[in-house]
Amino acid sequence: MIIYPILIPLLFAIIIVFFWENQRVKRALSIISTGLLMVVNINIFLLVYREGIQVVQVGDWPAPFGISLVVDLFSAIMLLTTSIVAFLLAIYSVSGIDLARRKYGYFPLFQFLLMGVNGSLVTGDLFNLYVWFEVMLMSSFVLIALGGERTQIEGAVKYVILNLLASTLFLSAIGLTYNLAGTLNMADLALRLQAVQSSGQVTVIAVLFLVAFGIKSAIFPLFFWLPASYHTPPVTVTALFSALLTKVGMYTLIRFFTLLFPFESEYTHTIILISAGFTMLTGVLGAASQTDIRRLLSFHIISQIGYIFMGLGLFTEYAIAASIYFLVHIILAKTALFLSAGMVESIQGSFDLKKLGGLYKNRVGLSMLFLLPALSVAGLPPFSGFFAKLGLIIAGLESKQYFIIGLALVVSLMTLFSMTKVWNEAYWKPPKDPKYLDQHNQVSVWRWVPVIIIVVLSVLLGLLANPIFEVCQMAAAQLMDPTQYIRAVLGAVR
Amino acid sequence: MQRSIILPVATRYLMPLMLVFSIFLLLRGHNEVGGGFVGGLVAASALMLYAISTSPSALWKLLPLDPRFIAAIGLFISLFSGFIPLFYGKPFMTGMWIETPLPVLGKIGTPTLFDVGVYVLVIGVVVWILLEFAEDE
Numbered sequence: 001m002i003i004y005p006i007l008i009p010l011l012f013a014i015i016i017v018f019f020w021e022n023q024r025v026k027r028a029l030s031i032i033s034t035g036l037l038m039v040v041n042i043n044i045f046l047l048v049y050r051e052g053i054q055v056v057q058v059g060d061w062p063a064p065f066g067i068s069l070v071v072d073l074f075s076a077i078m079l080l081t082t083s084i085v086a087f088l089l090a091i092y093s094v095s096g097i098d099l100a101r102r103k104y105g106y107f108p109l110f111q112f113l114l115m116g117v118n119g120s121l122v123t124g125d126l127f128n129l130y131v132w133f134e135v136m137l138m139s140s141f142v143l144i145a146l147g148g149e150r151t152q153i154e155g156a157v158k159y160v161i162l163n164l165l166a167s168t169l170f171l172s173a174i175g176l177t178y179n180l181a182g183t184l185n186m187a188d189l190a191l192r193l194q195a196v197q198s199s200g201q202v203t204v205i206a207v208l209f210l211v212a213f214g215i216k217s218a219i220f221p222l223f224f225w226l227p228a229s230y231h232t233p234p235v236t237v238t239a240l241f242s243a244l245l246t247k248v249g250m251y252t253l254i255r256f257f258t259l260l261f262p263f264e265s266e267y268t269h270t271i272i273l274i275s276a277g278f279t280m281l282t283g284v285l286g287a288a289s290q291t292d293i294r295r296l297l298s299f300h301i302i303s304q305i306g307y308i309f310m311g312l313g314l315f316t317e318y319a320i321a322a323s324i325y326f327l328v329h330i331i332l333a334k335t336a337l338f339l340s341a342g343m344v345e346s347i348q349g350s351f352d353l354k355k356l357g358g359l360y361k362n363r364v365g366l367s368m369l370f371l372l373p374a375l376s377v378a379g380l381p382p383f384s385g386f387f388a389k390l391g392l393i394i395a396g397l398e399s400k401q402y403f404i405i406g407l408a409l410v411v412s413l414m415t416l417f418s419m420t421k422v423w424n425e426a427y428w429k430p431p432k433d434p435k436y437l438d439q440h441n442q443v444s445v446w447r448w449v450p451v452i453i454i455v456v457l458s459v460l461l462g463l464l465a466n467p468i469f470e471v472c473q474m475a476a477a478q479l480m481d482p483t484q485y486i487r488a489v490l491g492a493v494r
Numbered sequence: 495m496q497r498s499i500i501l502p503v504a505t506r507y508l509m510p511l512m513l514v515f516s517i518f519l520l521l522r523g524h525n526e527v528g529g530g531f532v533g534g535l536v537a538a539s540a541l542m543l544y545a546i547s548t549s550p551s552a553l554w555k556l557l558p559l560d561p562r563f564i565a566a567i568g569l570f571i572s573l574f575s576g577f578i579p580l581f582y583g584k585p586f587m588t589g590m591w592i593e594t595p596l597p598v599l600g601k602i603g604t605p606t607l608f609d610v611g612v613y614v615l616v617i618g619v620v621v622w623i624l625l626e627f628a629e630d631e
Contacts, residue, residue: 017563058585060579
């Protein structure tokens with residue numbers, strides 16, 4: 001069962017290549033594939049929710065020797081969220097991606113990217129994780145450069161170089177790990193690392209992984225590639241990256257520091273907390289100076305990553321649960337923001353706040369699609385962002401980390417300020433150029449439907465916060481008790 | 495410019511040799527040096543030799559399919575080899591072998607099929623990339 005999230009995108013990528021010239025069939029296949037993926041992932045989620053951690057030993061090789069695929073509740077939540085977003089993005093792509101990009105392999109790359117993401121979420125093997133990250137990165141390299149506009153290539157170069165550096169660090173860390181523990185199966189590794197005497201080496205490895213995934217998930221001070229590159233491709237691609245790539249980096253960090261390095265808490269978790277604080281702050285300050293909606297939202301990605309990271313730094317069960325809830329919240333809300341910005345661009349032809357204006361007067365519905373997720377990101381009740389931040393702050397109070405709580409609240413206020421700025425400029429003020437007002441560009445229904453669905457989902461996540469947060473707490477309980485994971489993979493603990 | 499006659503004539507002899515050798519490499523794989531990737535590269539270089547000595551468009555005519563379809567078919571064969579064990583209730587990609595070795599081919603199984611897929615995929619991708627470059631000129 002749990003191997004299908006990897007196989008479905010691969011199979012459909014192959015089929016799509018056979019229909020290279022036929023745009024209609026390609027986009028239909030893309031929607032069918034992601035829809036199927038979503039159904040499968042709902043089933044996986046229910047299975048894991050009812051019966052606990054699921055394991056498959058690929059190729060029938062027993063656990064520490066072969067590659068294990070493991071899905072616990074955390075993975076299942078991430079699989080489900082990403083596949084919902086992928087499905088909606090596949091629908092949005094019908095109108096959100098121009099013909100030239102569709103002709104040059106956008107659809108198969110979309111599938112390969114999903115395969116990489118799903119692979120990273122289900123694998124239980126360190127080297128296999130590296131391979132899936134490469135699958136993901138290769139697809140993203142091409143997606144970010146596809147189209148070949150001048151700014152795009154500039155952004156792509158920065159993106160590629162920094163991510164290759166991260167991959168090199170990741171690979172070196174894997175090498176050191178193997179040298180130290182003699183295994184790369186994550187469950188086996190968790191056991192062996194407990195027994196390793198020289199904890200100095202373990203700390204070095206932990207920090208290497210922290211830097212490698214820190215670059216990939218854009219934490220302070222390693223985030224520079226993100227605002228330099230995320231605004232260059234079409235907004236659909238940006239939404240895809242923002243929903244999947246940095247979040248998978250975050251998923252991996254949470255997985256590593258709960259499963260592999262839970263005993264390193266003193267040293268690394270202080271680093272994590274400090275970095276989390278700076279990530280939140282620099283992200284939101286960077287956003288304040290931007291006038292391009294996409295750049296502004298890209299800086300907010302960084303700022304929000306800081307909150308998730310803060311939950312990991314606090315490292316209590318409640319904090320991890322809040323981080324997981326925050327991950328789901330931000331994936332939905334951020335995608336909604338990017339996609340509604342894409343709708344604005346399709347009407348007024350610009351992302352520049354100085355040129356935009358008057359949208360609220362003519363298009364109330366469209367404005368709501370921005371306002372609701374924006375308030376959610378800013379953390380106003382009753383939206384999901386409020387409960388996510390509330391969870392983190394309660395967790396912070398419990399562990400008496402008052403400084404980071406204060407910072408989180410200040411940043412939250414500044415996020416609200418930043419979102420108000422977008423609202424004032426793009427939706428309220430009259431446009432500079434009056435020709436924008438009497439434009440009657442229709443937004444394609446292929447954009448309306450997915451954005452409405454994702455905004456509704458985002459609102460529901462806030463209204464149903466209680467039961468959803470309980471599931472996150474179950475996931476966090478599984479994460480904080482690695483023996484469950486180890487027993488599921490290796491059988492009885494030796 | 496006068497075309498050298500040496501290369502086309504040599505290619506006429508080299509190309510079949512390289513293709514046969516690539517299949518030898520493909521089948522020799524698994525336990526010994528060789529396999530689908532190397533075999534595919536040798537076969538693709540044979541095809542490229544043909545393209546260089548005659549012309550890229552001649553290679554287009556020689557190929558039964560568009561190279562990107564060849565690549566997709568290869569990928570599909572490899573994927574399919576992983577699916578076979580699922581029909582027998584075993585996990586994905588479990589290696590399954592036939593009981594008695596066949597003449598010439600030897601003992602084959604699902605990993606052989608996987609390698610055949612890689613072989614086809616490598617030919618497709620390499621030819622695809624190089625023909626794409628040749629067209630630009």
